[in-house]
Amino acid sequence: MTIATNTDTSLSQALTKAHEKYSGKNPKSYEAYIEATKSLPGGETRSSIFIHPFPLFIERGQGTDIIDLDGHTYKDFVSDFTSGIYGKSNPVLKKAIIEALDNGLQLGAHTKAESLLSSEICSRFPSIDLIRFTNSGTEANILAISIGLHYTQREKVVVFKGGYHGSVLSHFGEEQHQGGGDLKVPYEFIVCPYNDIAGTSSKIQDHSKDIGVIIVEPMLGAGGCTPGEPEFLKDLRELSKKIGAVLIFDEVQTARLSTGGSQKLLNINPDITTLGKFYGGGFAFGAFGGKKEIMSLFDARQPNSISHGGTFNNSPLTMISGLTAITQILTEDNLNKLNELGDELRNILNGIFVKEELPFKITGLGSINQIHYIPIMSLENKREGLDLFFFYLLEKGFWIAQRGLISLNFEMTKNDIIEFQDAVVHSARAVKKVISELI
Structure with a gap:
């Protein structure tokens, strides 16, 4: 169970151990993994959660804990990549x-x-006049892009380097794949630099009349x-209006x-917004909604309306779970408290990293953050x-x-946050100790 490296360093040796x-x-877990490889390529069916070496x-899970087949309990600080906000x-x-369930599966x-669910979402987003449901964020983004191109009668889509809009809509660059790659829906993409409006404008100037959609994550x-x-995102709003393109906020x-x-925090109204993950209350869910003149193209009462099917688009369990989550749990007070915890965690850890010269930093907003190793x-x-x-943190009982x-x-x-913070610092110190052996 080792990773091949080009140099025999203390870092690679520590990772091997x-x-x-x-x-x-x-x-x-290893036994279950080997069994899974007999029917699943690589033993898995969701690349983002694969762990090397297995x-x-x-x-099972309970509260904020997950328990593996070998009986180890971990505090779950990845929360199913943001979708598990409810625990x-x-x-x-x-x-x-x-x-x-009592009313039928x-x-x-x-x-x-x-x-009722659609009304609740529309009331929260001024940019959404009408909305349609899908089964994932990926599906929502594909449909949002497609309707945007249909509405504008254009063919090109502006995306941004580092952007991810689903399993067939990622734009990381080959350096992040170490020789691999991603499958992509065959739109005509123009990949622009994120947080660089001058670079973006320069790259699209020769294609402005062909660009139908600009899709962007407010945070990668x-x-x-x-x-x-904020200024970059606001400038994108103005740029999209100038060239007549549909602006999608993922x-x-x-x-x-x-x-x-x-968009509420930034006071920016895109033409279309895509949603997913937690709005289904824990079930598979996606949605895309926006201006009435765009979304009305799906109105079945109109001649030549666009068809949009999907067996599970309005699954009763998802609709009830999503409605319950939004009205009773996903409240402004609860979200504010959670995001304040995330901001505090990020600021405290970054302060410690700088003070102790630990080779890490954390970026993010609110309750969504990313730890980076700085060689x-x-x-x-x-x-x-x-x-x-990651493995040092796992040893301490924390899952990211x-x-x-x-x-x-x-x-x-x-208290969970404080314990996690301490574990992160100790793990970062342990990595620095290994690195010191290289110097």
């Missing part, structure tokens, strides 16, 4: 879901819950939790930063440093994404 210790502690297999066993959601028809999520600068993650997402010397492997930190994502949830207490 961490892999060996991890492997020795998790024989049941993933843990989780048996593992919220009693309000559980009660609503059980009651919905899948009805294949309209229910009042879907219009999978691209490293890099917040969009708020699949950032919608949890306030009851009206990042001290050019010969260090950036991925190895972060991986070593191996890539460094940290996402808080409502089940967490102030």
